[in-house]
Amino acid sequence: xxxxxxxxxxxxxxxxxxxxxxxxxxxxxxxxxxxxxxxxxxxxxxxxxxxxxxxxxxxxxxxxxxxxxxxxxxxxxxxxxxxxxxxxxxxxxxxxxxxxxxxxxxxxxxxxxxxxxxxxxxxxxxxxxxxxxxxxxxxxxxxxxxxxxxxxxxxxxxxxxxxxxxxxxxxxxxxxxxxxxxxxxxxxxxxxxxxxxxxxxxxxxxxxxxxxxxxxxxxxxxxxxxxxxxxxxxxxxxxxxxxxxxxxxxxxxxxxxxxxxxxxxxxxxxxxxxxxxxxxxxxxxxxxxxxxxxxxxxxxxxxxxxxxxxxxxxxxxxxxxxxxxxxxxxxxxxxxxxxxxxxxxxx
Amino acid sequence: xxxxxxxxxxxxxxxxxxxxxxxxxxxxxxxxxxxxxxxxxxxxxxxxxxxxxxxxxxxxxxxxxxxxxxxxxxxxxxxxxxxxxxxxxxxxxxxxxxxxxxxxxxxxxxxxxxxxxxxxxxxxxxxxxxxxxxxxxxxxxxxxxxxxxxxxxxxxxxxxxxxxxxxxxxxxxxxxxxxxxxxxxxxxxxxxxxxxxxxxxxxxxxxxxxxxxxxxxxxxxxxxxxxxxxxxxxxxxxxxxxxxxxxxxxxxxxxxxxxxxxxxxxxxxxxxxxxxxxxxxxxxxxxxxxxxxxxxxxxxxxxxxxxxxxxxxxxxxxxxxxxxxxxxxxxxxxxxxxxxxxxxxxxxxxxxxxxxxxxxxxxxxxxxxxxxxxxxxxxxxxxxxxxxxxxxxxxxxxxxxxxxxxxxxxxxxxxxxxxxxxxxxxxxxxxxxxxxxxxxxxxxxxxxxxxxxxxxxxxxxxxxxxxxxxxxxxxxxxxxxxxxxxxxxxxxxxxxxxxxxxxxxxxxxxxxxxxxxxxxxxxxxxxx
Numbered sequence: 001x002x003x004x005x006x007x008x009x010x011x012x013x014x015x016x017x018x019x020x021x022x023x024x025x026x027x028x029x030x031x032x033x034x035x036x037x038x039x040x041x042x043x044x045x046x047x048x049x050x051x052x053x054x055x056x057x058x059x060x061x062x063x064x065x066x067x068x069x070x071x072x073x074x075x076x077x078x079x080x081x082x083x084x085x086x087x088x089x090x091x092x093x094x095x096x097x098x099x100x101x102x103x104x105x106x107x108x109x110x111x112x113x114x115x116x117x118x119x120x121x122x123x124x125x126x127x128x129x130x131x132x133x134x135x136x137x138x139x140x141x142x143x144x145x146x147x148x149x150x151x152x153x154x155x156x157x158x159x160x161x162x163x164x165x166x167x168x169x170x171x172x173x174x175x176x177x178x179x180x181x182x183x184x185x186x187x188x189x190x191x192x193x194x195x196x197x198x199x200x201x202x203x204x205x206x207x208x209x210x211x212x213x214x215x216x217x218x219x220x221x222x223x224x225x226x227x228x229x230x231x232x233x234x235x236x237x238x239x240x241x242x243x244x245x246x247x248x249x250x251x252x253x254x255x256x257x258x259x260x261x262x263x264x265x266x267x268x269x270x271x272x273x274x275x276x277x278x279x280x281x282x283x284x285x286x287x288x289x290x291x292x293x294x295x296x297x298x299x300x301x302x303x304x305x306x307x308x309x310x311x312x313x314x315x316x317x318x319x320x321x322x323x324x325x326x327x328x329x330x331x332x333x334x335x336x337x338x339x340x341x342x343x344x345x346x347x
Numbered sequence: 348x349x350x351x352x353x354x355x356x357x358x359x360x361x362x363x364x365x366x367x368x369x370x371x372x373x374x375x376x377x378x379x380x381x382x383x384x385x386x387x388x389x390x391x392x393x394x395x396x397x398x399x400x401x402x403x404x405x406x407x408x409x410x411x412x413x414x415x416x417x418x419x420x421x422x423x424x425x426x427x428x429x430x431x432x433x434x435x436x437x438x439x440x441x442x443x444x445x446x447x448x449x450x451x452x453x454x455x456x457x458x459x460x461x462x463x464x465x466x467x468x469x470x471x472x473x474x475x476x477x478x479x480x481x482x483x484x485x486x487x488x489x490x491x492x493x494x495x496x497x498x499x500x501x502x503x504x505x506x507x508x509x510x511x512x513x514x515x516x517x518x519x520x521x522x523x524x525x526x527x528x529x530x531x532x533x534x535x536x537x538x539x540x541x542x543x544x545x546x547x548x549x550x551x552x553x554x555x556x557x558x559x560x561x562x563x564x565x566x567x568x569x570x571x572x573x574x575x576x577x578x579x580x581x582x583x584x585x586x587x588x589x590x591x592x593x594x595x596x597x598x599x600x601x602x603x604x605x606x607x608x609x610x611x612x613x614x615x616x617x618x619x620x621x622x623x624x625x626x627x628x629x630x631x632x633x634x635x636x637x638x639x640x641x642x643x644x645x646x647x648x649x650x651x652x653x654x655x656x657x658x659x660x661x662x663x664x665x666x667x668x669x670x671x672x673x674x675x676x677x678x679x680x681x682x683x684x685x686x687x688x689x690x691x692x693x694x695x696x697x698x699x700x701x702x703x704x705x706x707x708x709x710x711x712x713x714x715x716x717x718x719x720x721x722x723x724x725x726x727x728x729x730x731x732x733x734x735x736x737x738x739x740x741x742x743x744x745x746x747x748x749x750x751x752x753x754x755x756x757x758x759x760x761x762x763x764x765x766x767x768x769x770x771x772x773x774x775x776x777x778x779x780x781x782x783x784x785x786x787x788x789x790x791x792x793x794x795x796x797x798x799x800x801x802x803x804x805x806x807x808x809x810x811x812x813x814x815x816x817x818x819x820x821x822x823x824x825x826x827x828x829x830x831x832x833x834x835x836x837x838x839x840x841x842x843x844x845x846x847x848x849x850x851x852x853x854x855x856x857x858x859x860x861x862x863x864x865x866x867x868x869x870x871x872x873x874x875x
Binding site for chain 2: 216217221225229235237295296
């Protein structure tokens with residue numbers, strides 16, 4: 001009993017001798033490493049923000065909420081991507097699934113006259129099943145997820161084009177035929193005195209749920225083990241295949257959710273929506289410190305990574321920086337942020 | 348000899364890792380033409396001391412002198428320039444590259460046109476390979492070599508550096524007896540040329556054969572120094588462990604109860620043949636509760652494949668014959684199913700298939716039971732921590748805390764963590780594949796003690812091992828496997844190492860029956 005307490009106390013670091021205090025500060029800093037990049041970019045954004053009178057434009061609450069809204073879609077996808085990358089996989093299909101889901105939302109409501117709730121549920125189910133099928137292909141038949149989801153990307157795009165007839169389906173609101181229920185337009189609005197955009201709220205809820213899930217669930221323990229050493233996990237009795245399949249299901253469902261949000265914000269579903277989003281999502285995950293090799297990382301980091309990209313985009317836009325230069329700067333910042341991750345203390 | 352300074356003199360070396368003092372005030376010297384053995388349990392500080400010497404650890408206390416001049420290395424490259432080369436315990440070769448590419452990796456000889464001078468590289472490689480006594484095509488990819496051959500390539504690579512001080516960390520762990528002899532000749536040549544060698548090994552007979560001096564570390568301190576030739580194995584072992592080794596092996600046996608496992612004519616027939624494996628082709632055995640049954644066999648006798656098949660790993664379900672668990676026929680579909688049936692398995696290579704090295708001791712220990720103790724799919728941290736802490740204490744794992752990454756523990760302690768995970772499952776049948784491989788004397792003794800304890804609690808144990816002394820000392824019965832078949836069984840007290848060896852090799856000791864490279868020794872077949 002007493003020894004157990006000792007072990008626990010020591011593992012909490014409370015009993016650490018004074019000589020290690022300095023080291024502890026360093027390790028705490030590194031624990032919040034994913035935040036460091038965000039803090040640095042945030043400070044830079046404040047410094048370089050244009051002013052209106054005495055007001056720093058970047059820091060206005062409206063603008064800050066805009067940042068969160070702008071990253072909501074990428075952020076939701078990136079949360080799912082974090083799960084996939086934690087098991088050492090990758091999901092390249094998410095952008096295309098977003099497009100499929102956006103098209104699906106529009107077509108089901110406008111052309112099939114479905115209500116909001118059935119539409120949302122059906123679209124989420126499509127994303128989930130699409131993800132699960134990719135997971136099954138990858139886990140059961142031992143095909144690398146890179147290849148499976150690369151194929152999945154093509155399939156989802158193809159389905160979206162067929163379903164939409166090859167062009168964007170506009171969403172008009174109203175009660176008549178060919179019109180979507182007004183409730184769906186909520187996704188483009190703000191709540192709490194018109195301050196908080198709904199998509200931002202959805203992103204925050206999804207992220208919070210994922211963070212909690214990874215902290216308290218048995219599934220999370222299995223997930224990290226599969227990513228850390230698949231063979232050891234299998235021999236320990238972890239249901240490796242089930243974990244893998246579930247993870248791709250989660251990623252697919254979240255991509256579909258992002259697609260619904262996308263359709264609601266733009267009032268249309270186009271089969272080309274979400275092109276290249278998978279790369280932004282991967283960037284957010286990696287900037288957030290999740291190892292592409294699997295087994296190490298967190299959703300907290302991913303949220304920080306997504307926000308970092310959002311802040312950067314926002315301040316570059318506020319300053320009317322040329323779009324081509326923006327790309328250049330973004331590239332450099334991504335490399336720098338990922339480089340920061342490498343600076344962790346050796347074991 | 349006293350007039351010339353030693354090649355290397357380390358004085359007052361100390362190194363802390365967090366709360367663990369890995370080395371404390373260690374003095375260690377290597378003279379020209381000397382082989383200095385370094386002994387100690389896993390975690391005694393041998394590797395730390397050698398990582399200081401090879402420039403891998405730079406923040407240490409104390410001083411190092413080379414030829415009497417003080418030095419402070421800023422990295423491994425500094426140490427290499429000073430003539431210190433280390434042959435690491437873990438093979439760090441690039442699997443897909445050829446032997447020659449690996450040996451000259453990063454310092455490829457250049458041709459006149461600035462390209463790689465492959466002919467010179469291959470010629471040099473051929474010379475080095477002859478020196479270490481293996482005949483290989485320098486262009487062969489390293490991944491196609493046996494582990495022992497890979498180990499010799501690593502040694503050849505170190506020789507190519509023309510080092511004055513060569514550190515060998517467990518260089519023989521995968522070598523056959525003949526290869527070991529060849530390595531000793533190489534060491535003798537190095538010694539004659541005036542180089543110094545630091546030799547780390549757990550095998551006493553090797554120390555006596557090759558070393559001049561032996562220093563024993565315990566808990567990071569030097570506790571004894573011997574002239575290697577006059578040192579006895581028990582002297583060294585007692586110095587390492589710090590207490591007499593009267594009861595190395597289990598003394599009391601469990602009371603054999605009902606039969607927990609019966610295997611009849613087990614033959615594995617994979618749909619796709621698996622190259623390099625020996626499929627079981629007719630194995631019959633039984634294990635009762637409280638009994639420890641040994642499986643003896645050479646590398647390639649099918650012992651690993653037998654355990655994997657019983658556990659449902661590898662090619663589940665693709666076998667004929669009969670497996671009865673507690674009297675009922677079973678067909679494990681996979682490890683998860685096997686665990687549910689009451690089986691537990693400690694695999695051969697803990698780093699590759701046992702542990703998630705960068706995760707905590709807690710996560711690793713509790714990995715198999717987190718879902719059992721969960722409620723609605725949620726972790727119960729209190730229960731989990733209690734269980735892991737209990738296991739860790741029962742196994743006497745040396746650690747700073749449950750949050751410590753398991754990869755920072757010593758080999759023996761890592762093995763105990765794998766063990767602890769399996770014990771938490773409270774299995775009816777425990778399958779162990781060479782559980783003491785690369786584990787030091789002290790940890791071995793503890794694992795044996797524990798096996799006895801677990802058996803007395805009524806668990807049946809099936810123990811495959813390459814160490815015949817271990818099988819004789821620990822098991823109630825021993826089954827001998829040859830070419831995938833069970834060919835003989837030794838009852839309680841019957842088995843003696845010599846007879847067992849004869850049976851393993853093929854009755855009458857026809858060494859020709861053994862796969863090439865495997866020779867009789869007290870240890871048979873390193874396994875991979």
